[in-house]
Amino acid sequence: MTDKEALFTYTLRLGDDLLILSHRLSEWCGHGPVLEEDIALANRALDHIGEARNLYDHAVQLEGKGRTQDDLAYLRKERDFVNTLLCEQPNGDYAHTIVRSFLFDAYHLPLAEALTKSSDATIAAIAAKAVKEAQYHLKHSSDWLIRFGDGTEESHRRAQEALDALWTYTGDLFTQDEVHKAMVKAGIAPDLQTIKAGFDATVDKVLDEATLKRPADGYMQSGGRAGKHSEHLGYILAEMQYLQRAYPGAEW
Amino acid sequence: MTSQDHILDLLQNVKDPEIPVISVLELGVVRQVEVDADGKVVVTITPTYTGCPAMDVMATDIKKELVEHGIASVEVKQVLSPAWTTDWITDDGKRKLKEYGIAPPEKTGDIRALKGEAPMVPCPQCGSTNTVMVSVFGSTACKALWKCKDCLEPFDQFKCL
Numbered sequence: 001m002t003d004k005e006a007l008f009t010y011t012l013r014l015g016d017d018l019l020i021l022s023h024r025l026s027e028w029c030g031h032g033p034v035l036e037e038d039i040a041l042a043n044r045a046l047d048h049i050g051e052a053r054n055l056y057d058h059a060v061q062l063e064g065k066g067r068t069q070d071d072l073a074y075l076r077k078e079r080d081f082v083n084t085l086l087c088e089q090p091n092g093d094y095a096h097t098i099v100r101s102f103l104f105d106a107y108h109l110p111l112a113e114a115l116t117k118s119s120d121a122t123i124a125a126i127a128a129k130a131v132k133e134a135q136y137h138l139k140h141s142s143d144w145l146i147r148f149g150d151g152t153e154e155s156h157r158r159a160q161e162a163l164d165a166l167w168t169y170t171g172d173l174f175t176q177d178e179v180h181k182a183m184v185k186a187g188i189a190p191d192l193q194t195i196k197a198g199f200d201a202t203v204d205k206v207l208d209e210a211t212l213k214r215p216a217d218g219y220m221q222s223g224g225r226a227g228k229h230s231e232h233l234g235y236i237l238a239e240m241q242y243l244q245r246a247y248p249g250a251e252w
Numbered sequence: 253m254t255s256q257d258h259i260l261d262l263l264q265n266v267k268d269p270e271i272p273v274i275s276v277l278e279l280g281v282v283r284q285v286e287v288d289a290d291g292k293v294v295v296t297i298t299p300t301y302t303g304c305p306a307m308d309v310m311a312t313d314i315k316k317e318l319v320e321h322g323i324a325s326v327e328v329k330q331v332l333s334p335a336w337t338t339d340w341i342t343d344d345g346k347r348k349l350k351e352y353g354i355a356p357p358e359k360t361g362d363i364r365a366l367k368g369e370a371p372m373v374p375c376p377q378c379g380s381t382n383t384v385m386v387s388v389f390g391s392t393a394c395k396a397l398w399k400c401k402d403c404l405e406p407f408d409q410f411k412c413l
Contacts, residue, residue: 037387039389043390047301129332136388
């Protein structure tokens with residue numbers, strides 16, 4: 001793999017996380033537990049998809065084969081997606097949705113902060129915009145997690161169950177394979193150990209306030225960055241790509 | 253020969269499609285206007301929020317406005333860096349937001365306001381500072397939802413970014 005191919009893959013990883021999480025959040029549209037949350041999740045989905053579009057534009061430029069951002073979103077197969085496993089997990093109840101976003105936000109904010117110093121100018125510019133939005137995202141998910149954890153017996157139980165269920169997917173966020181190492185060496189991506197430190201600090205602080213227990217780092221699921229996914233991604237793509245597959249070339 | 257000032261005058265007519273009282277100039281999204289020797293006009297804009305769907309509409313509206321006024325060759329480019337902030341909204345723009353019923357953004361230096369920790373946003377209806385944030389995510393990507401505890405009206409706030 002050349003450096004250019006590695007950069008293409010890395011850019012896809014950043015974009016795929018956001019596209020897939022955005023799709024999950026958009027599934028709540030019209031079904032939110034209260035109006036404000038319905039709107040909040042739609043807003044978050046919009047922020048994520050906006051960032052994903054910018055990253056995909058960058059990826060297709062790097063690739064130089066004339067593909068478009070839509071081609072990347074709608075015409076790749078499951079094994080070509082390199083999003084982290086956490087982002088594709090189902091919405092579940094609202095505690096699952098919030099915990100999934102919280103764990104992602106706790107990773108995404110320090111990552112975006114670090115990427116503002118990326119040696120790739122486009123990735124740095126995209127991150128500089130995203131970092132401000134990511135602060136709002138983390139604030140939103142943290143507020144709800146604290147409310148659930150430190151709320152009623154039932155909300156506490158559900159938040160803890162969601163945390164226990166999703167924790168096994170957090171290891172995949174910090175995968176440092178050959179692609180990532182090449183990016184670190186080129187000054188494009190940060191060492192994920194430093195991002196993990198930021199993630200840990202946020203998680204510990206918020207869980208403490210939420211009176212929730214941090215699960216033990218036991219067996220961790222992995223494989224998202226290599227295109228090995230949980231069974232859920234295929235269903236997401238079936239829905240997301242349906243229109244483009246049924247009406248090839250459709251634009252809006 | 254089309255002058256830059258003439259283009260800027262025309263751009264003043266192009267409004268934010270979601271907040272139709274404020275122009276793209278007052279919103280601070282127009283980064284640069286260039287007119288080359290052949291009369292081709294290049295307008296460089298920068299997105300407010302990453303996923304703001306209004307950006308595509310603004311680009312189309314800018315093109316439409318200029319073409320309708322006889323400028324044959326128009327290109328609208330988007331740049332991301334440096335990132336837009338709400339400090340780029342002009343004072344006129346902020347006043348118009350307020351008159352329209354949207355509380356204008358704080359200065360970004362006020363990080364407490366950014367995070368909604370110090371609800372010091374005056375109600376655009378009655379001016380009371382006895383207000384409370386209902387949700388940090390409002391009717392569009394750029395707005396938060398607030399409520400005035402004195403006049404009891406809900407209102408939008410242009411989020412500080």
